[in-house]
Amino acid sequence: MTDATIAAPPGGPRRPVRIVHMGLGRFFRAHQAWYTDRARDAESWGIAAFTVRSPRAAAELAAQDCVYTLTVRGPEVDTEERIDSVVAAHDGSDVDALCDYVSRPEVAVITLTVTEAGYGLDAEGKPDMDDPEVSGDLHGLRTGTFGAHTVLGRLIAALDARRRAGAGPIALVPCDNVPGNGPFLARGLLRFAEQISGDLAAWIRENVSFVSTSVDRITPQTTGSEVVTEPFSDWVLAGDFPAGRPAWESAGARFVNDIEPWEARKLWLLNGAHSILAFAGLTRGLQTVSEAIAHPECRALVDAFWDEAVQCLPAGTEVDDYREQLVVRFANRRIEYRLSQIATDATTKAQFRFAAVSERSIEAGRSPEASARATAAWIQWVLGRPSEADARAAEIAAAAASDDPMTALVEVISPRLAASRAFMDRVRPATAARPESLPRGAAVAS
Numbered sequence: 001m002t003d004a005t006i007a008a009p010p011g012g013p014r015r016p017v018r019i020v021h022m023g024l025g026r027f028f029r030a031h032q033a034w035y036t037d038r039a040r041d042a043e044s045w046g047i048a049a050f051t052v053r054s055p056r057a058a059a060e061l062a063a064q065d066c067v068y069t070l071t072v073r074g075p076e077v078d079t080e081e082r083i084d085s086v087v088a089a090h091d092g093s094d095v096d097a098l099c100d101y102v103s104r105p106e107v108a109v110i111t112l113t114v115t116e117a118g119y120g121l122d123a124e125g126k127p128d129m130d131d132p133e134v135s136g137d138l139h140g141l142r143t144g145t146f147g148a149h150t151v152l153g154r155l156i157a158a159l160d161a162r163r164r165a166g167a168g169p170i171a172l173v174p175c176d177n178v179p180g181n182g183p184f185l186a187r188g189l190l191r192f193a194e195q196i197s198g199d200l201a202a203w204i205r206e207n208v209s210f211v212s213t214s215v216d217r218i219t220p221q222t223t224g225s226e227v228v229t230e231p232f233s234d235w236v237l238a239g240d241f242p243a244g245r246p247a248w249e250s251a252g253a254r255f256v257n258d259i260e261p262w263e264a265r266k267l268w269l270l271n272g273a274h275s276i277l278a279f280a281g282l283t284r285g286l287q288t289v290s291e292a293i294a295h296p297e298c299r300a301l302v303d304a305f306w307d308e309a310v311q312c313l314p315a316g317t318e319v320d321d322y323r324e325q326l327v328v329r330f331a332n333r334r335i336e337y338r339l340s341q342i343a344t345d346a347t348t349k350a351q352f353r354f355a356a357v358s359e360r361s362i363e364a365g366r367s368p369e370a371s372a373r374a375t376a377a378w379i380q381w382v383l384g385r386p387s388e389a390d391a392r393a394a395e396i397a398a399a400a401a402s403d404d405p406m407t408a409l410v411e412v413i414s415p416r417l418a419a420s421r422a423f424m425d426r427v428r429p430a431t432a433a434r435p436e437s438l439p440r441g442a443a444v445a446s
Helices: 026-030 032-038 056-063 096-103 132-143 151-165 181-192 198-205 262-281 289-293 298-312 317-331 346-363 367-385 393-400 405-413 423-434
Strands: 017-022 046-050 070-074 076-081 086-090 109-112 170-174 206-209 214-215 225-228 234-238
Touching: 017 032, 017 086, 017 096, 017 151, 017 181, 026 032, 026 070, 026 225, 032 046, 032 076, 046 056, 046 096, 056 086, 070 086, 096 151, 096 206, 109 151, 132 225, 151 170, 151 181, 151 198, 170 181, 170 214, 181 198, 181 206, 181 214, 181 262, 198 206, 262 289, 262 298, 262 317, 262 346, 262 367, 289 298, 289 317, 298 317, 298 346, 298 367, 346 367, 346 423, 367 405, 367 423, 393 405, 405 423
Parallel strands: 017 046, 017 109, 046 086, 070 225, 109 170, 170 206
Antiparallel strands: 070 076, 214 234
């Protein structure tokens, strides 16, 4: 174990580690750790958490015995909650510690909070071998010189350790904004495993369940180690837990047979609106979600997009109440959720949030007017602000340099939409209507 392994605090033993988490950030601390801490059987479920990139969060948490205060910031007042569910914090590069935990029979669940672009998978869900870290991990696992730089590589190493230890089945629970995140992770992980060991891939198929989830709680970046979140929270899960799980439903989580309506509701209505506010708001000089939702043009685009998106959802997904709640949540000025935070990895977000609604609207014979305008806002953003972080910046640069940049850019997020003349006829004029603050003729970074 590393220096981040935590001793029992004064007053009693720590909860036994039965969950391993990858992605030790503020959202995890405001969501999965919070639900686990509030579950009726919380004393039986401790979490060993690992960072993905920087070890800083693990060091900060370890310095305070992994106990932290969650500030729940309402429109008028704050409340504070002590969270005790995390019992160990580690640098993500400590693969020995990760393998040690996962090889224990009592560890039943691995949860993950990884960004859409953070899995190292391409648009088709295959391991991205153009990524040197992904290809490097594959080579290392094959040759026994493993260094573990990626989520895929670390998961494979940990699951192989569990297989070798005969520790039994386990559930993987991705908590991100990828549609069908359980099957998405399963496909990518199995394709990676198949290139390393047929025996390991077969074991994963037989012993690892992949749970799909929809997660929802606005948790902005803050300075220092403070964790601030909103009063609202939601967690919907679908899938099997062959080795058991906490009673998260006692803390408000919901278990359903079909996750798709719930993840689409959240992905399109909350995340889609966030992206619209980011792209349209930043080009108008706005800085936060609360500022952008108060801007008439931004609000009108969000409302129009919501009107279109809800027609793609099945009945019974509580869209009316959810929309009303979203407006209240977005308007909370005491949650300073910066648009620049939302605007990162803009291309992948536009694919899942805008293109998906456009494709479904066209399939149903409806006009994709609002989602085309949202796509135009994304195009304005990626052309005008090339300095923002985007894992697919090279694709954007190549598209922008083509003979028909508009079509090429749409093709990056949806070849089907790029081939639709009716859709492109809606995108082009909306893209031409540039906000005054958007620089004309801006170059695209390579």
